[in-house]
Amino acid sequence: xxxxQPSATPLAVVAPRxxxxxxxxxWLFLAPLLVPLxxxxxxxxxxxxFLSFVRWNLQPGVPMEFxxxxxxxxxxASTLFADAAWNSLIYVLAAIPLKxxxxxxxxxxxxxxxxxxxxxxxxxxxxxxxxxxxxxxxxGWMLNPIAGHVAxxxxxxxxxxxxxxxxxxxxxxxxxxxxxxxxxGFNVLLYLAGLASIRRDLIEAMRLDGxxxxxxxxxxxxxxxxPTTFFVLIATVIFSLQQVFTPIxxxxxxxxxxxxxxxxxxxxxxxxxxxDIGRGAAGTVLLFGLLLVITLIKLRALDKRVHYQQ
Amino acid sequence: MTRVTxxxxxxxxxxxxxxxxxxxxxxxxAQAPIxxxxxxxxxxxxxxxxxxxxxxxxxxxxxxxxxxxFKQSDQITAEIQSVVAARRxxxxxxxxxxxxLFIQANLPVVPLDEDRAAGEWLGRFAPNFLGLGDRGGxxxxxxxxxxxxxxxLNLDLLAQAGITTPPATWADTIAAALAVxxxxxxxxIAHIQTxxxxxxxxxxxxxxxxxxxxxxxxxxxxxxxxxxxxxxLWGDLVxxxxxxxxxxxxxxxAAFRAxxxxxxxxxxxxxxxxxxxxxxxxxxxIAQYPTFGAKxxxxxxxxxxxxxxxxxxxxxxxxxxxxxxxxxxxxxxxWSRETGYIPLSAEPLADPAMARYVEETPLVRPTIAQMPDxxxxxxxxxxxxxxxxxxxxxxxxxLWAGRGTAADLxxxxxxxxxxxxxRLNPA
Numbered sequence: 001x002x003x004x005q006p007s008a009t010p011l012a013v014v015a016p017r018x019x020x021x022x023x024x025x026x027w028l029f030l031a032p033l034l035v036p037l038x039x040x041x042x043x044x045x046x047x048x049x050f051l052s053f054v055r056w057n058l059q060p061g062v063p064m065e066f067x068x069x070x071x072x073x074x075x076x077a078s079t080l081f082a083d084a085a086w087n088s089l090i091y092v093l094a095a096i097p098l099k100x101x102x103x104x105x106x107x108x109x110x111x112x113x114x115x116x117x118x119x120x121x122x123x124x125x126x127x128x129x130x131x132x133x134x135x136x137x138x139x140g141w142m143l144n145p146i147a148g149h150v151a152x153x154x155x156x157x158x159x160x161x162x163x164x165x166x167x168x169x170x171x172x173x174x175x176x177x178x179x180x181x182x183x184x185g186f187n188v189l190l191y192l193a194g195l196a197s198i199r200r201d202l203i204e205a206m207r208l209d210g211x212x213x214x215x216x217x218x219x220x221x222x223x224x225x226x227p228t229t230f231f232v233l234i235a236t237v238i239f240s241l242q243q244v245f246t247p248i249x250x251x252x253x254x255x256x257x258x259x260x261x262x263x264x265x266x267x268x269x270x271x272x273x274x275x276d277i278g279r280g281a282a283g284t285v286l287l288f289g290l291l292l293v294i295t296l297i298k299l300r301a302l303d304k305r306v307h308y309q310q
Numbered sequence: 311m312t313r314v315t316x317x318x319x320x321x322x323x324x325x326x327x328x329x330x331x332x333x334x335x336x337x338x339x340a341q342a343p344i345x346x347x348x349x350x351x352x353x354x355x356x357x358x359x360x361x362x363x364x365x366x367x368x369x370x371x372x373x374x375x376x377x378x379x380f381k382q383s384d385q386i387t388a389e390i391q392s393v394v395a396a397r398r399x400x401x402x403x404x405x406x407x408x409x410x411l412f413i414q415a416n417l418p419v420v421p422l423d424e425d426r427a428a429g430e431w432l433g434r435f436a437p438n439f440l441g442l443g444d445r446g447g448x449x450x451x452x453x454x455x456x457x458x459x460x461x462x463l464n465l466d467l468l469a470q471a472g473i474t475t476p477p478a479t480w481a482d483t484i485a486a487a488l489a490v491x492x493x494x495x496x497x498x499i500a501h502i503q504t505x506x507x508x509x510x511x512x513x514x515x516x517x518x519x520x521x522x523x524x525x526x527x528x529x530x531x532x533x534x535x536x537x538x539x540x541x542x543l544w545g546d547l548v549x550x551x552x553x554x555x556x557x558x559x560x561x562x563x564a565a566f567r568a569x570x571x572x573x574x575x576x577x578x579x580x581x582x583x584x585x586x587x588x589x590x591x592x593x594x595x596i597a598q599y600p601t602f603g604a605k606x607x608x609x610x611x612x613x614x615x616x617x618x619x620x621x622x623x624x625x626x627x628x629x630x631x632x633x634x635x636x637x638x639x640x641x642x643x644x645w646s647r648e649t650g651y652i653p654l655s656a657e658p659l660a661d662p663a664m665a666r667y668v669e670e671t672p673l674v675r676p677t678i679a680q681m682p683d684x685x686x687x688x689x690x691x692x693x694x695x696x697x698x699x700x701x702x703x704x705x706x707x708x709l710w711a712g713r714g715t716a717a718d719l720x721x722x723x724x725x726x727x728x729x730x731x732x733r734l735n736p737a
């Protein structure tokens with residue numbers, strides 16, 4: 001046996017193996033995140049797309065029937081669709097001033113207080129921690145037209161049996177305000193996180209140059225806060241339709257006269273009240289498409305105005 | 311201390327495990343109990359009562375274990391659907407009356423006459439409660455947790471308004487409600503709504519002698535003089551007489567229990583909570599559902615039936631034994647006494663325990679007296695129920711807001727409902 005001649009075979013085998021293992025290593029580390037994401041997010045998403053083209057109620061042994069766009073037609077022709085679309089728009093538009101713009105000055109105020117702002121932070125964040133089911137039930141009690149606190153106040157000023165949930169306008173305003181109150185503190189906290197990343201020495205430098213509070217806010221704080229504002233805007237708009245689901249279901253069931261329903265609630269009703277899986281899936285795909293389009297428009301329109309560097 | 315390595319442990323344990331597998335286990339396996347899975351929406355007092363009945367069944371059938379699973383009433387049909395889709399065990403489920411057609415059309419429900427003795431044990435129920443489960447002449451559901459609409463009375467508020475006799479007709483009821491509003495300033499009356507106001511409308515229409523839906527649930531039939539008159543009455547209570555507050559069922563029930571509402575037309579199944587709520591606050595009374603003049607009383611039942619899903623074999627046989635057990639007069643009566651649901655047996659008072667209970671509990675007598683006047687609830691066709699019920703709800707809102715008379719609004723609503731149902735349920 002020639003021991004002087006080094007054998008090339010073992011090295012040639014080992015090297016590609018190691019290289020292959022090194023190539024797989026990042027995927028192994030990512031697997032705990034990617035596998036659940038694929039199983040519980042992307043697979044249901046793809047399956048929902050598939051279900052939107054068939055008539056099938058998920059039952060094993062029952063053949064599914066390909067129906068093309070009939071489920072989409074069923075959603076668009078639904079008597080709930082027009083009101084759900086209109087109300088969805090109202091919920092989204094109302095969310096911007098209430099949940100995106102208003103928390104900003106409040107956050108700046110709390111931030112300016114320094115450590116003394118902790119109490120305000122706690123008070124404002126508290127509603128976020130309370131279950132929305134409990135909030136909706138308690139508000140239902142308060143607004144009880146006969147035995148609620150609001151009725152008692154109205155009775156003192158000469159009103160009787162008034163119920164804001166009884167009229168379409170009153171009901172949607174109530175749900176918008178309730179949802180705004182619930183999310184307000186969370187968005188304030190997001191803005192505070194954004195504010196915490198702004199260097200104080202930049203502010204001091206502006207002050208030394210004689211800049212007023214308003215100038216500092218407009219020229220420094222606002223531009224540096226645009227990434228946070230952008231995130232809050234996108235997240236709020238996407239979630240604005242599902243945030244109101246709980247109060248709708250508990251307080252109004254979409255009424256009165258479809259006054260509070262939205263796309264999200266309509267999809268729930270189709271899928272889980274009438275168990276029409278095909279139309280429910282088609283409604284979900286339409287909702288997904290709508291939110292995707294809104295988000296892409298916002299990205300194109302606003303991303304250039306966002307300042308990511310201090 | 312002797313240290314045992316993992317390999318050594320495996321070497322010792324493996325033969326033992328294989329040996330255990332070869333032991334004569336069939337004797338043990340033969341005694342393994344048959345497990346029945348039962349989905350229901352009973353909670354609190356009713357949940358404990360149901361478990362008590364199931365324990366009694368198990369005591370009588372030592373080889374059977376009933377596993378009961380609670381789900382909210384609104385979610386139970388979706389849950390059953392997902393249980394079947396996921397091939398999880400399901401033997402029996404409590405199903406809301408309004409979902410019976412969907413389940414019978416879409417899920418693997420087994421007709422009860424698979425049991426040759428079903429005719430005998432279903433015959434123990436009053437015939438007017440069996441219609442809900444009857445499809446094509448075969449029984450698909452057994453009545454179980456039924457209520458009937460009755461008038462809960464705050465006797466103190468009524469006395470303050472000078473009313474000492476429980477109102478028997480709608481004319482009496484309106485007069486009493488007006489007197490309450492004028493003399494006490496409190497709300498006079500509220501009518502049950504339930505299911506997007508669908509049940510409330512159905513109750514009023516049937517009570518006035520009208521028809522609500524066709525037997526297949528594909529056509530609305532309340533565009534009739536009786537239907538229009540009944541719905542105009544509900545609109546008038548709110549918009550004309552101003553004695554009926556605009557609120558949902560939860561708000562109205564809370565207001566009645568707080569002593570702020572004189573008459574609450576609600577399901578008899580709420581009797582026990584109503585007694586508890588009134589205690590120390592006001593004297594509670596119960597009256598039968600008001601009639602429209604001299605017309606005979608006819609009201610729909612509310613509540614749930616039991617449906618069978620067991621696969622063929624010992625589980626199905628055991629589940630059918632459970633159905634038979636729950637159909638017995640003494641068991642159905644015990645369920646009624648403990649929960650407030652109506653006793654469903656043909657002659658409930660033939661049971662001495664029930665007769666004694668009714669004698670001792672006067673508040674339950676109007677419900678018992680109303681049993682023969684209670685008919686099966688009408689059920690919507692499998693597809694489009696949400697849209698149809700929303701149309702019904704919108705009609706009631708428009709009547710309450712005084713945006714038209716029932717004669718103006720009902721025909722258009724019924725036309726829209728029929729269009730929705732025919733489009734989504736092609737023949």
